[in-house]
Amino acid sequence: MRRHVPLNAIRAFEAVVRHGSVVRAANELCVTPTAVSHQIRLLEDFLQVELFSRRNSRIFPTPGALANVARVSQALDLIDDAVRDLGVTDERAHSSLSISVSASCASLWLVPRIGEFMAGAPETDIHVRTFLTRKEAEAQDSELKICPWRGQSGFQAEPLVEESTTPVCSPDLAARFAGDGREILRHAPLIHVDRGHLGIEADFPDWARYLTEYGLSRPNFNHGLRFNQSGQAVEAAMAGAGVLLGRSLLIGRAVQAGKLVPVAEAYPQRIPSYLLTPLKPRSRRSLDTFRDWLLKTARPDALMQAA
Template sequence: MARAPVPLNALRAFEASARHLSFTRAADELCVTQAAVSHQIKALEARLGVTLFRRSNRGLLLTDEGMALAPTLIDSFGAIDRLFDRFDTGGVAEVLTVSAVGTFAVGALLERLPAFRAACPGIDLRLLTNNNQVDLVAEGLDYAIRFGDGAWHGVAADVICPAPLTPLCAPVVARTLREPGDLLRTTLLRSYRSQDWPAWFAAAGLEVGALHGPLFDSSLVMVQAAMLGNGVALAPAAMFRRELDSGRIVQPFAIEAAVDSYWLTRLKSRPTGRAMQQFRRWLLDEFARERGDESK
């Protein structure tokens, strides 16, 4: 024999009472009387065959059964309330999950988020960060922004902007550097991309052998180390404009190595919904305008 369904009003009364640990405050929230809340709780206890609350000198307490039930109902009703809040603010926002290499997120994307929200108010952006090693499938991502040559297997990639690399260091370190070769006598801070420093030295007209120095998996951390005087980092100056403008870090040489770019990537097999299309269009247009390129 099928069991009778649990009344929704009783669940709502219990959820509010469990949050407030008060029938009176629950009644105020639900715009009913305290007696009505108490009646709903008793009906729910009768339906479940358990006691959900007990009274003590400290007031209303949840029983073990009540504590087992409360988290699920609080989460569920909270999700429903948030959903209706979206309708109240103009409709249900479409969730978009984007992972970005930390350097790009901090150096370029965060300052543009107000413009994105203004241009695409119907998108609920979830922004994650990565160290350029990302799994679009396992992490359930719509897009990943990463640094490289754009050649990732099974991935569609749109170039966002070039990111030429240049030495960056603290002013006190820069005073010891008169020509590019002086870098070989200081501490070089390196990323996991072993080709970057050799590419910069080649752009400076120097051939180098094996290079040594601390290794970092994040350009953000590497440049922080450089600002503390721990050596010279090689990073895209465009991502550290605030630090350069403040004088916390300097670019000792104008030479840049055009190695790779930042790319917006997605799985080729992933359908592009409205939110994905809007984000792609906004992001590429934003950087195209800065380059004076209206072809995007």
């Protein structure tokens, strides 16, 4: 006969160990710290073993508690998944997933490909949220984020791709310089993307860095068109307004379509992008399905090289 284990007490125990705090565990469980402490003592009485040591009004998990909390967390995840599945009807399999991605990456890379995912997973509703700054991205309560940084509290990071940065311009602009890349870089108008103040993409090279690296001189590296979004800069380059240091993730389709042409070699440093996912996601199944599709789509892409 299965023992009648105190499930609420087990949830309280797991939350306290994971957060390292009774108060934070209480906030997650929507109860008072006193109620959490009561559940901990209830579980200790049930098991007839101490799970925490208490010093100076603080509690610390015992070695036995630390050794077993991972399995408890996995068991609670399984229970959550099973209960969620019980509520799925035949209409069903409809789940939702929210994604945060920069505005430029959304319009130039994700959106042109998202139909492929929707065709293969019609039961998943996708909510795409765009951001311009890192502050906006971190404020969004999304279950998956595509970012050029890896750190955010409550999320785990996984490498997605490494991007290169290549000078590109329209075929018409290249023809004006007879396709001579060095002449284009010396004399064609430069298109800039201002990223530093956004708190994102700061590692991508600017024109001063690129031209200095390759020993090319111009009267002033900073002249030309300036944009605060990469998407607008790509559109300007396709329109023949100048030459752009384009991110491989964003210019790939335009290059394949012949709307942009590379005029020099890529900058030697590659910049990684990451998938950020919550440590405890709301919808494990839809998150894993989209993540698998994203990795399958991005990593073999000719635009990038896997991280």
